[in-house]
Structure formats: C-alpha cells, structure tokens
Amino acid sequence: GAVVSQHPSWVICKSGTSVKIECRSLDFQATTMFWYRQFPKQSLMLMATSNEGSKATYEQGVEKDKFLINHASLTLSTLTVTSAHPEDSSFYICSVPNYYEQYFGPGTRLTVT
Amino acid sequence: GQQVMQIPQYQHVQEGEDFTTYCNSSTTLSNIQWYKQRPGGHPVFLIQLVKSGEVKKQKRLTFQFGEAKKNSSLHITATQTTDVGTYFCAGHNAGNMLTFGGGTRLMVKP
Numbered sequence: 723g724a725v726v727s728q729h730p731s732w733v734i735c736k737s738g739t740s741v742k743i744e745c746r747s748l749d750f751q752a753t754t755m756f757w758y759r760q761f762p763k764q765s766l767m768l769m770a771t772s773n774e775g776s777k778a779t780y781e782q783g784v785e786k787d788k789f790l791i792n793h794a795s796l797t798l799s800t801l802t803v804t805s806a807h808p809e810d811s812s813f814y815i816c817s818v819p820n821y822y823e824q825y826f827g828p829g830t831r832l833t834v835t
Numbered sequence: 836g837q838q839v840m841q842i843p844q845y846q847h848v849q850e851g852e853d854f855t856t857y858c859n860s861s862t863t864l865s866n867i868q869w870y871k872q873r874p875g876g877h878p879v880f881l882i883q884l885v886k887s888g889e890v891k892k893q894k895r896l897t898f899q900f901g902e903a904k905k906n907s908s909l910h911i912t913a914t915q916t917t918d919v920g921t922y923f924c925a926g927h928n929a930g931n932m933l934t935f936g937g938g939t940r941l942m943v944k945p
Contacts, residue, residue: 765923765937766878815877822866824933826877 725749726818728827735806735834742802743830745772745816751796752818757789760813760829772799772816806834839926841936849944854914856939858907858924865927867900867907872938873920914943 729744745755753774758766770791771779778791790802803810815829838861848854858867866885870878882891884900884907891898897910907924921938928934 763940766935768933768935817878822868822883823880824868826870826879829877 725820725825726816726827728814728816728830730830731828732831733833735832737807737834738805740802740804741806741832742800743814743816743832745799745801745818745827747797747818747825750818750820752799752820753796754819755793755799756817756819756824757791757799757801758815758817760815762813766815769801772801774799803832806832808834810834839924839934839936841924841939843939844937845940845942847942847944848914850916851913854911854918854941856909856922856924856941858909858926858936860905860926860928860934862928863904865904865929867904868925868927868933869898869907869909870923870925870935871920872923876920878923911941914941916943916945919943 725748727746727748733741735741755772757769759769760766768781769784772791772793774793774796780786788804793799811832811834813829813831816827817824840859842857866883868883869881871881872878882898884898887904888902889900895912899908909922911918921940923938924936925933
C-alpha cells in the first residue's frame with residue numbers, strides 16, 4: 723500500500739492566490755522530507771529539504787518566501803506556493819527517506835491560470 | 836556542483852529488443868540509485884548500488900556501478916510493453932546530496 727500520500731492530487735488556481743500541498747508519511751516517522759518539482763518531460767529538481775522542528779533548507783534559486791514549507795509533525799510536511807503565477811504550474815512531489823530508499827508521494831499537479 | 840547526466844534522453848525499441856541507459860556523474864558517488872516513473876506516475880525506487888564494480892540483477896534488469904563510482908548503467912533484456920516509462924538514476928555524493936539524472940524515456944512498440 724501507499725507509504726507516502728499527497729493532497730491534493732491536482733489543483734487549479736488563479737494567478738495571485740496561494741495553494742497548500744500536504745505530504746504525509748503513512749508508515750513511519752520522518753524527521754526529514756524532500757520536496758521536488760518536475761516540469762513536463764524533465765527530471766526531478768530538489769526544491770527544499772523539510773526538517774521537523776527547524777527551518778527548511780532551500781536549494782539555490784528557490785525562493786523561500788514564495789515556497790513556504792512547514793514540517794508540522796513527524797508525519798506531515800506542507801508546501802505552500804504563495805502568490806502563484808502560471809510559471810509555477812508544475813508537478814510537485816514529496817519524498818520521505820527511509821534508510822537508503824526514498825519513498826515518493828503520488829505528486830500534486832498544480833495549474834495556475 | 837554535482838551533475839548527473841543520462842543518455843539517451845529517449846529510446847524507442849521494438850518489444851523483445853534490449854535497452855540500455857547510461858548514467859554519468861561529474862563527481863565520485865557514494866552510491867547510485869535507480870528509479871522508474873511510469874507515465875503520469877511518481878518515481879518508484881528500483882535498486883541501490885554501493886560497491887565499485889557492483890552488478891545486480893532483477894529479473895530482466897541488470898544494474899551496474901562503474902569501477903570509479905562515477906557511472907552506472909541499466910540494461911533491460913527483451914523489453915516488454917510494461918517496461919514503458921522514464922528511468923532515472925540518482926547519486927549521492929560525499930555530502931549525502933542526492934542528484935537526479937535527466938532520465939531516459941523508454942517507449943516500447945508492441
């Protein structure tokens with residue numbers, strides 16, 4: 723069964739609004755979760771590392787004020803895309819590391835109109 | 836920074852033909868992982884290789900880690916339509932940062 727869930731699976735929003743995406747680890751606790759973005763036919767790009775109890779670590783070029791990450795508990799991390807623009811339309815995937823494996827969520831397809 | 840490149844980007848094969856994707860890192864890796872992403876789906880972990888020169892097999896899939904731990908390959912024997920998808924390699928460097936390759940999209944004609 724699913725190890726990592728994401729909600730919503732898809733969302734359409736208007737430009738300028740904010741969207742929150744949830745990532746839940748269902749089978750084990752996760753002090754760390756990763757957020758990726760994947761544009762069509764491209765590879766996964768790590769956006770940030772979500773750390774339970776402390777601030778997220780953002781990759782170079784990712785605006786931390788635009789992509790707000792909150793690791794609320796050992797099983798939940800949220801990514802909020804603030805003031806979304808059409809160029810933010812993408813597939814957002816979270817992953818949870820467990821030993822050397824990474825378990826990916828099913829992804830959230832965001833479309834900004 | 837660390838770069839991981841995969842070739843080819845796309846590969847069309849006839850069902851039953853073999854397929855190979857190659858992964859090359861600009862830096863030495865502590866390990867290499869392979870993932871498969873079906874169209875419309877999310878990446879699913881396939882395997883991890885750790886040792887220099889390591890070879891692992893999963894049914895028709897053969898994974899190899901280079902002696903210098905900077906390259907890897909995935910070979911599929913006698914492809915089937917169920918093999919369709921994008922195959923990503925991802926490598927951890929000494930700093931434990933995981934970097935994904937660009938992926939190889941495999942299309943299999945029945």
